[in-house]
Amino acid sequence: MKSGRIMTRRDFLRGTACGAAGLAFGLEATSCAREREPAVTAERMTAPATTRVVLVRDTEALDAGGRINGPVVTRMLDDAVCALFDSDSPARAWQSILEPDDILGVKSNVWGSLPTPPELEQAIAARALERGIREDEISIRDRGILDDRVFREATALINIRPLRTHHWSGIGGCIKNYIMFVREPWKWHDDSCADLGGLWNLPIVKGKTRLNVLVVLTPLFYGIGPHHFDPNHVWPYGGLLVGTDPVALDALGVKLLSARRREFFERPPRGGTSTKHVPLAETRHGAGIADLERIELIRIGPMEGALI
């Protein structure tokens, strides 16, 4: 047994564990690592005190049939990056994100039931081209990135994927989306994928990610087993979470899914995989900020039912 204070389920119920209440599905999610884990990385020592995240929502993002409205989500992304970088125009905001000579890998997600919307992939590609990046220096993909010249030589990465529950890691969010940067992803599955934050310190990744987009247009908030998907367990949230810090986005993602579970279920199901990889990404790997108190959340658009 480890030394130090023992944290139990009851600490999470009381909200006294690690100051991370809310980083949990119900409560079974997070780790108390924040209080015990030593700050081991240089990044951690120099990490910013706060990080900014933009939540943008639009009631027109989805039509009545649940289809994505391309022009609307493109505008939402523009609005988000403007707010994120204090810019008065998308073009100026993208000047803070990319350089004309960048080689750009856009890491998306192809999971069949809830993939990265092509409309958003195209919006990012369009802005990158406008910024002056050559078309052959832009690649948008999920699988096979290690065999993709652009990703191997990338000077800039943009990370974009939908938010969902995940059988092995609790949530599939921005942190986990980089698992395709290793040849043997299953080696990162141990202990509820506790060390996914370490992916962000791999040489092929480290320091290259300019923007993270956690797509919360129709998040998946509940499921059991691998490859779970039930249309009853997604809802038309109509939002995007946009920031430079993948850990902060995922921390808010956990909070959002937890809130939705509490709203949907009279008594939220107690099972579920721990999402502790999110706080551990901060405390063990210095990949960002999971502490909700240190996340500056800027809200754009209608916030009825925003839950966070």
Next chain:
Amino acid sequence: MFWQDCYFATVFAAEESAESRRFMFELAREISGAIGREGNLPETVSLLPREDLVEISIRYFHRHTDLNQHYFISDDNILGLGPDTEAVIANYVREVKRSDEPGGKRSDEFVYLLIVRYPDDQAAAAAFATYVDAFMPEATETGIVELEDGYWSAASRAGSHIVAVYDAPAAERAREILAAALTRTEEAMK
């Protein structure tokens, strides 16, 4: 996924399609055929009371990280689980109510029952003391406590076994399941 003889097999595809689904089942049948023998369930599984048991919820494991995958108790190994212990956790559902509203709220009363078998009585006693001290220190005498979310948890030791109940909606329900499990465990130890 399936178990057979002393093997646990899980087959998954990174991308789900009709073709990958067909291939996964084909591969699983191949694996099953290669294993050949059927095998028996671990004895610990037979200690689970049958009434209200949700068969598909039964999980058999050894490590505390596996327990936390199914039901989070503590980051630390306060039950002293490991290669020398056998554990089983399962759900019990007495009543399921669903709102008539389409997509409406539902109320599934899932109670968790955990049974752990230790190498001997001494190991179980030591683990039980650690567990009670860490998880339910106010219930040293009673063995039952209402947790901060209003659900009840109860625990007891029977020889080389620890039996614990979680998420019971009422104290009576926690006691009922605990007593049923203790009865089966004590009978099995005779």
